[in-house]
Amino acid sequence: MRHSYLFWAVGLLVLTCSLVAASSDGLVRIGLKKRPLDLHGIKAARMSRMQGKYGRGVNGVHDKKSEGDIIALKNYMDAQYFGEIGVGSPQQKFTVIFDTGSSNLWVPSSKCIFSIACLFHSKYKHAKSTTYQKNGKTIAIQYGSGAVSGFLSQDNIRVGDLLVKDQLFMEATKEGSLTFVAAQFDGILGLGFQEISVGNVVPVWYNMMEQGLVKEKVFSFWLNRDATATEGGELVLGGVDSKHFKGEHTKVSVTQKGYWQFMMDDFLIGNYSTEHVGSSL
Structure with missing residues (x-):
């Protein structure tokens, strides 16, 4: 019998990201995809464990009405869930982790020339974006597995069909950990509270709510524990998918x-x- 778990959170102000078209029940479903492991993946996972806990996050979009319009979440060693976002106009594509333990968004900058990790990942070129706005404030973000630093910029962020306008984020110019070198992702999109946002930057999810892009301040996860299944699970924005739980939920502070x-x-x-x-x- 397949065992699956549902993690549910009610908005106190926050949560998630990424979208495609909402279904008729008002929920936005994001499909999680399992990713087959290879030797490179196993090596990266071991490096990550040695250097401490790293991010878990998520992205990807699953439009139930159109199987052709999907941004799949990748499941990496049950530790990293990541997917694609677009930054700027025209869009520059990045793979990011969606991390509930942090609140900032960052992607590698084209000005990152001395960090090895930047050589292996996509880099944001703000000169090529017509919606870019300069900020320039320098910040550094410390994670359990290492630190990244850079400067703030402002631009539009697209996740699925959802466009968040004028979002502040960090252009990373230094990634100081081997974890980032072997990472399957370019950057991180934090889903935590603004209280822990470095530089007091307004998180992406807050701006989604402020700009009226989600129906409710709620998101939920269904994680498929069947290791043989191709579907890794689902992230739902704006509510809870009744197909993946029985009984009642208990709300806690x-x-x-x-x-x-x-x-x-x-x-x-x-x-x-x-x-x-x-x-x-």
Whole structure:
């Protein structure tokens, strides 16, 4: 029997990104795709584990009305979920992780010439975008697996059919970790609260809500745990897909505004307690 899990979050202000056309029930569905592993992938995953936890995120879009209009999320070692976004006019394409543990968007800059990681990934050329606006403020973002630094710029961001206008993001000019060299993604799009946004930059998801691009301040994940299935799961923006759960949801408050964490009395694996009483998840 296939086992699958649904992670559900209600907006306190935030969450997700990427879209295609909304379905008749008002939900935006993003298909998650599993990616076959190869030796390069295994090596990268080992490097990531050695250097600490890295991002999990997501993107891709699944339009139920048109199978030809899909931005697939890639599942990498059950640790990274990533997909494609467009930056600027005309669009410059980047593969990004959607990370719930951070809040900034960054992509490599064409001015990144001394970091090895930038040699292996797409780079943003702001001179080629007609909607680019200069900011120039320098910032640095620290992750568990390394730091990236650069300067802020403003441009339009497209995820699926959703266009976020005048979004501030970082053009990375330095990526200081081997994790980024072997990464399957170019950059990161954070889904956390603005409270943890470096430089107090308004996150992409906040601007989606502010610009009226989503129906509800809710997103949910369904992750397919069947290792043989080609469908990795689904990210739903604007609600919860009733096909992937039974019963009722329980709403809880986060314990710290900034991260998607909450208190748990316990959780079970099968019928066995893990005895994680009073811990935060």
